[in-house]
């Protein structure tokens with residue numbers, strides 16, 4: 076058994092952990108405009124990232140967008156997941172495919188779709204102008220709303236599939252028993268469905284939150300040049316600024332926040348209903 | 351008017367009919383069992399009473415009030431599910447308290463009533479356990495306590511004993527009946543186990559293919575079955591096809607002339623129903639009877655007989671060791687007889703279901 080698992084384990088370790096270690100080492104180096112990267116052991120890059128108001132703003136934006144998108148995804152995903160989980164017969168596989176469909180389209184292609192929908196010459200504005208509702212195109216693109224919409228559309232399938240797998244495990248009769256005992260549909264949801272679906276809520280939210288924190292395509296394409304989130308900022312440092320150490324430090328700050336928030340968040344959520 | 355009335359209740363699923371038409375009147379404190387073969391519509395009927403299945407025809411009245419369109423949570427029914435359906439994330443006490451909470455019963459009263467209900471089902475020591483930490487029988491009793499504690503207008507049980515082993519089933523059966531009588535609960539219980547129905551219920555409803563075949567006490571159904579289906583379903587019965595030739599003279603389709611009870615039924619095609627325990631046999635031949643097989647069952651013995659071409663089952667108390675019947679073996683000639691009044695004539699052609 077061990078002999079079978081070992082090669083795969085080593086490979087995974089090499090592929091996943093080695094780049095991270097390398098990146099961490101880089102984040103401790105110094106940057107010089109002439110020599111690019113200078114070997115060193117300093118936390119200066121980290122200090123700069125948290126002290127610079129610009130990067131602080133980028134971090135706050137990222138956290139706000141990720142949290143908002145996660146909550147919105149949960150709100151939209153739960154009813155859909157419930158509906159999907161309780162569906163029966165051949166429509167169920169059809170509905171599952173429909174839910175998974177967005178996953179078949181790459182992020183960039185999807186963002187392009189949003190551009191075609193929300194842009195100044197996009198479908199919505201064309202319709203509004205054509206109908207004479209508006210005189211000038213509405214600024215639908217390049218704002219937080221457009222980014223959140225783009226992100227939610229990307230991550231929704233993950234949430235729905237995670238939740239519906241858990242909801243399917245909740246016996247239908249437990250809900251019926253609750254309503255038989257006098258619980259209104261809302262109370263059945265609050266007292267029976269939600270607590271029993273909690274593992275799914277936590278798993279789905281963690282998964283989605285991590286995806287949101289690392290948003291790149293939606294932020295760049297739908298947020299426009301003024302809109303900054305962490306992942307594009309990291310990319311800028313590596314590619315445009317050639318400042319690898321600072322980019323690496325930003326990447327680890329992003330990683331750290333994501334890790335701490337998911338751990339703390341799921342612990343708090345779990346505590347609320349802990350049995 | 352009873353405290354639960356089903357008025358021409360029916361349910362169709364697309365082209366198929368689950369419940370054709372059920373009329374039933376359950377009195378206050380009465381326990382009625384729905385009995386019938388698998389798929390005859392028992393569960394569907396019960397779920398229409400609870401409100402989980404919207405009827406496609408007819409009405410449900412609880413305490414004289416029409417609740418046909420009332421959602422489940424606004425009907426005052428207490429249901430025990432076949433799978434118990436306990437809330438897995440709540441303790442035993444929380445499970446039992448749930449219905450009281452929904453009824454806005456004060457915390458102090460809730461605690462007293464939960465304790466009382468758990469004592470009633472002998473689970474008071476386990477109130478802090480989770481359902482998964484209980485045995486099947488214990489879970490079953492939690493489900494009972496949870497439904498009983500709210501003192502529902504109608505108590506509904508769907509095969510509540512089917513997940514228990516035979517010994518426990520007998521015990522819990524008695525417990526349920528005792529509780530139901532003590533609390534005076536109007537009860538509808540679904541079962542396909544006729545022994546269960548016969549021992550627990552005041553009255554039985556025999557259903558077949560979505561229709562009520564007969565309603566009556568255990569005695570009514572066993573001794574005065576309305577049709578061959580009921581006769582064959584409740585207890586064992588010899589059902590012999592043939593026609594009534596004259597009063598007390600039944601001609602089996604095999605040709606044998608058999609004695610039967612005097613009946614108002616007009617001469618014509620019908621079915622003779624004869625309980626196996628009413629068939630007596632004696633050693634020695636009259637030329638018509640023959641023994642085909644003997645099954646020894648301890649206190650009773652089954653004799654598979656042939657009476658001039660008509661197969662017949664007799665069940666007798668096992669004869670003592672020196673009785674000549676003890677020396678019979680398959681193939682022997684025997685004399686078969688019965689009291690004419692024990693052989694009842696039933697209508698042959700069953701009205702087909704479907705209008």
Ligand SMILES: Nc1ncnc2c1ncn2[C@@H]1O[C@H](COP(=O)(O)OP(=O)(O)OP(=O)(O)O)[C@@H](O)[C@H]1O
Pocket residue numbers: 363366367368369386387388389390391392393394395542
């Ligand atoms: N949701 C449904 N859709 C279609 N047909 C159904 C549905 N529920 C029940 N039926 C059909 O209705 C009929 C009656 O079902 P029901 O569950 O009431 O039977 P039952 O008497 O409880 O049987 P059992 O003793 O096996 O539990 C069956 O033929 C069943 O296939």
Ligand SMILES: [Mg+2]
Pocket residue numbers: 392393394
């Ligand atoms: Mg059933």
